[in-house]
Amino acid sequence: MTPSPVTRLTAQAYTIPTDRPEADGTIAWRATTLVVVEIDALGKTGIGYTYAHANAAALIAGVLADEVRQHDLHDIGRINLAMQRAVRNIGRPGSAACAISAVDAALWDLKAKVFDVPLVALLGAQRESVPVYGSGGFTSYDLDTLACQLRGWIEQDGCQWVKMKVGSQPADDPGRVEAARRAIGDAGLFVDANGAYALKEAQRLAALFDAQGVQWFEEPVSSDDRRGLAALRAVLPPAMSLAAGEYAYTADDFRALLETHAVDVLQADASRCCGISGFLQADALCDAWHRPLSAHCAPALHLHPACAARRVQHIEWFHDHARIEAMLFDGAPRLKRGRIAPDLTRPGCGLVLRRADAQRYAVM
Numbered sequence: 001m002t003p004s005p006v007t008r009l010t011a012q013a014y015t016i017p018t019d020r021p022e023a024d025g026t027i028a029w030r031a032t033t034l035v036v037v038e039i040d041a042l043g044k045t046g047i048g049y050t051y052a053h054a055n056a057a058a059l060i061a062g063v064l065a066d067e068v069r070q071h072d073l074h075d076i077g078r079i080n081l082a083m084q085r086a087v088r089n090i091g092r093p094g095s096a097a098c099a100i101s102a103v104d105a106a107l108w109d110l111k112a113k114v115f116d117v118p119l120v121a122l123l124g125a126q127r128e129s130v131p132v133y134g135s136g137g138f139t140s141y142d143l144d145t146l147a148c149q150l151r152g153w154i155e156q157d158g159c160q161w162v163k164m165k166v167g168s169q170p171a172d173d174p175g176r177v178e179a180a181r182r183a184i185g186d187a188g189l190f191v192d193a194n195g196a197y198a199l200k201e202a203q204r205l206a207a208l209f210d211a212q213g214v215q216w217f218e219e220p221v222s223s224d225d226r227r228g229l230a231a232l233r234a235v236l237p238p239a240m241s242l243a244a245g246e247y248a249y250t251a252d253d254f255r256a257l258l259e260t261h262a263v264d265v266l267q268a269d270a271s272r273c274c275g276i277s278g279f280l281q282a283d284a285l286c287d288a289w290h291r292p293l294s295a296h297c298a299p300a301l302h303l304h305p306a307c308a309a310r311r312v313q314h315i316e317w318f319h320d321h322a323r324i325e326a327m328l329f330d331g332a333p334r335l336k337r338g339r340i341a342p343d344l345t346r347p348g349c350g351l352v353l354r355r356a357d358a359q360r361y362a363v364m
Contacts, residue, residue, distance in 0.1 A: 004041075004068075004069040004070070005041040005042050005073060006039060006040065006041045006065075006068060006069050006073070007040045007041060008038065008039070008040035009037070009038070009039050009040070009060075009061070009065045009068060009069075010037070010038050010061065011035060011036070011037050011056070011057040011058075011060035011061045011099075011102070012035070012036050012057060012358075012362060012363075013033055013034070013035045013036075013054035013056070013057045013362070013363040014033065014034045014035075014036065014328070014358050014361040014362055014363065015031050015032070015033045015034075015054070015361055015363050016031060016032055016033075016034065016324050016327070016328075016361050017030060017031045018030055018031060018032065018320060019323065020140070020141075020145075021138075021140045022138045022140055022320065023138050023139045023140040023165070023168060024138065024139060024165040024167065024168070024192065024194040024196075025139065025165060025166060025167020025168055025192075025193045025194040025195065025196025025197075026167065026194045026195060026196050027194075028140060032051060032320050032321075032324060033051065033052065033053060033054055033363070034049055034050075034051055034324060034328070035049060035050050035051075035052050035054065035056045035057050035060070035098070035099070035102055036048075036049045036102070036353055036358070037049065037060055037102040037103050037105070037106040038106065038353070039068070039073075039103075039106045039107065039110050041073055041110060042073070042110075042114050044110055044113040044114055045110070045113070046106040046107060046108075046109040046110025046111070046113065046348065047105075047106055047109050047348075047349065047351055047352070047353060048101070048102045048103060048104065048105025048106030048107070048108075048109060048275070048301075049102050049105065049271065049298075049301065050098040050099065050101045050102040050105075050271040050272070051098075051271055051297070051298065051321065052095055052098035052099070052102075052271070052272075053095055054363045055095055056095045056096075056098050056099040056102070057099075057363075059087070059090070059095065059096060059099045060099045060102060060103055063083075063086050063087065063090070064083050064086065064087075064099055064100065064103050066086075067079060067082045067083050067086050068083075068103060068107070070082070073107060073110060073111065074111055074114075076104065076107045076108060076111065076277060077277060079103075079104075079107060080100065080104050080274060080275065080277045080278075083100045083103065083104075083274075084100060084250075084274060087099075087100070092249065092250065093249040093250075094249070097249035097250070097272055097273065097274055098271060098272050100274045100275060101270060101271050101272055101273065101274055101275040101278065102271070102275070103275070104274060104275025104276055104277050104278070105270065105271075105275050105276050105301060105349070108122075108123075108275070108276045108277075108348075108349075109348040109349045109351075110348070112347055112348040112349070113347045113348040115347075116347050117347060118304065118342055118343075118344050118346065118347060118348070118350065119304035119305070119342075119348050119349050119350075120303075120304040120305075120307045120308050120342050120344075121344070123280075123304065123305060123308035124308055125307055125308055126307065126308055126309065126310055126312075127307050127312075128307070128341060129307070129339040129340060129341035129342075130295075130303065130306045130307055130312060130314065130315050130339060130340060130341075131159075131160060131313075131314045131315075131338055131339050132159060132299060132314055132315045132316070132317035132335065132338060132339065132340055133153075133159055133160070133161035133162060133163055133188070133190060133314055133315075133316060133317060134149075134150065134152075134153025134154075134157065134159045134161070134162040134163070134317050134319075135162070135163040135190075135192075135297075135316045135317055135318045135319060136149050136150075136163075136164070136165075136318070136319035136320075137149060137150055137162070137163065137164025137165055137180065138164075138165050139165045139166065139167065139168035139169070139176075143176065143179045146164065146176065146179060146180060146183070147179055147180065147182070147183035148183075149319070150162040150164065150180055150183050150184050151183045151184060153317070154184050154185070154187045157335045157338060158335070158336070158337040158338035158339075159187070159317070159335075159338040160187060160188055160338055161187065161188030161189070161190055161215070161216075161314070162180075162184055162187065162188070162189060162190065163189075163190035163191065163192055163216070163218070163316070164176070164177070164180050164189075164190070164191055164192070165191075165192055165193075165194065166191045166192065166193050166196070166205075167193040167194060167195075167196025167197060168196070170196075170197065170201060170205065173191075173205060173208075173209075174205070174208045174209070174212075177189070177191060177208075177209055177212050177214065178212055180212075181212040181213065186213075188215050188216075189212065189213060189214050189215060189216075190214070190215060190216035190217075190218065190243075191209055191214055191216070191217055191218065192218035192219060193217075193218065193219055193220050193221075194218075194219055195219045195220075195221055195222035195223060195224075195225075197220050197221055198221065199221055199225075199228045199231065199232060202217075202220035202221055202232055203232060203235060205220075206220070206232070206235075206236055206237065206240060207237070209240070210237040210239065210240055213239075214240060215239060215240060215241060216240070216241050216243055216265070217232075217236065217240055217241070217242050217243070218242075218243040218244065218267075219243070219244050219246070220232055220242070223244045223245070223246070223247050223248075223257070226256060226257060226260040226262045227260065227262075229242060229244055229257075229260075229262035229263065230260050230261050230262045233261065233262065233263070233264065234261075241264035241265050242262070242263055242264050242265070243263060243264065243265040243266075243267055243294065244257060244262060244263050244266075244267060245257055245263065245266045245267035245268055245269075245282070245296070246267045246268075246269050246272070246296040246297070247272070248267075248268065248269075248272075248273055248282070249272060249273055249274065249278075250273070250274065250278070251278065251281045251282070251285065253273075254266060254268065254273075254281070254282045254285050255285055258285060258286075258289045258291060263291065264291070264292075265291065265292050265293070265294050265313065266282060266285075266286050266291050266292070266293050266294070267293075267294050267295075267296045268282035268283070268293060268294075268295065268296060269295070269296035269297060269298065270295070270298065270301055270302055270305060271297070271298045271301055272296075276304075276305045279295070279302070279305050279309070280305060280308075280309065283309035283310055283311050283312065286310075286311035287310050287311050291311065292311055292312075292313040293309060293311040293312050293313060294312070294313050294314055294315070294316065295312060295314070295315040295316060296316050297316050297318040297321050298318075298321050298325075299315050299316065299317050299318070299321065299322055299325065299333060299340060300321075300325040300329060300331075300332045300333055300349070300351060301349070302315050303315070303333050303340055303341075303342050303349070303350075304342050304349055304350075307341075307342060315340065317335065317340075325351075327357065328353060328354055328357055328358045328361075329351040329352065329353060329354065330351070330352040330354055331343060331346055331349075331350040331351045331352055332351065
């Protein structure tokens with residue numbers, strides 16, 4: 001066997017407190033955990049990450065690192081498949097898929113750096129920049145905080161659309177959506193229930209949301225209930241799209257959403273769906289099904305692959321993740337007129353971990 005060129009492969013978890021309590025339709029949280037992978041090889045350092053439980057770091061440093069060292073580092077597809085097979089008896093969905101995602105992203109970053117090109121150039125650009133939608137509007141926010149945040153993305157950052165959370169208190173949701181509409185004027189308004197509603201409840205609320213010009217209804221019912229999503233999609237108002245896919249971990253998960261006609265817009269998360277490789281598989285499926293693709297959260301991670309994907313419509317500028325990426329990475333993208341663009345002067349994904357800033361949040 002050819003000796004592995006890997007001289008270091010590490011995974012470190014960092015838990016960062018939120019700037020204020022956050023909640024959606026099903027859970028509440030006060031901190032977010034980022035798991036960062038660094039791979040040293042061929043004189044370069046590849047970086048990747050996921051938002052997951054800290055236990056993903058141990059899986060990366062053990063089982064997944066062993067797989068990486070057995071293959072040519074340029075053969076990313078082969079390594080990705082080997083990692084998925086290695087976690088078969090551990091359970092691929094969830095933490096394992098997130099761990100694979102972080103390693104896969106680090107390998108793509110490393111390969112681009114070895115060739116001294118931006119990652120988007122290695123993948124092949126379809127566009128120079130990607131629009132984003134501001135995303136937050138947590139159910140833990142009072143109406144003033146909600147309005148201020150959403151209005152800021154429209155007026156200060158030039159976003160065309162914003163998204164808010166619904167579902168914690170369904171009786172309050174029509175009033176919260178109405179307050180959001182007042183705050184943003186004619187801009188695009190999205191709502192995300194995180195699977196909190198029952199089918200009939202989601203159908204009733206969709207009619208009320210339509211009266212406020214809501215264009216996007218995300219996970220109105222659980223994404224595990226593909227028949228329920230399809231049934232609701234069939235009766236949604238014509239101007240309202242149904243979106244889901246953030247909890248898809250494999251190409252089969254994406255295929256199932258498309259084949260059951262459960263979505264108008266497919267979402268994919270490169271920090272969960274087995275990495276940039278999985279994200280590009282989702283894009284290929286969307287291309288075959290003539291469906292738009294939206295990148296879920298982690299805007300810095302998605303920027304380069306989203307610029308290379310055929311069907312990408314936008315990236316979610318999730319408040320929690322955009323804040324963390326700006327705090328901890330040099331090269332994190334900045335909003336300009338509602339869009340983000342890769343820095344083509346920086347090789348790879350363009351990110352460098354500010355280790356001193358991150359260390360205070362390290363999970364020991």
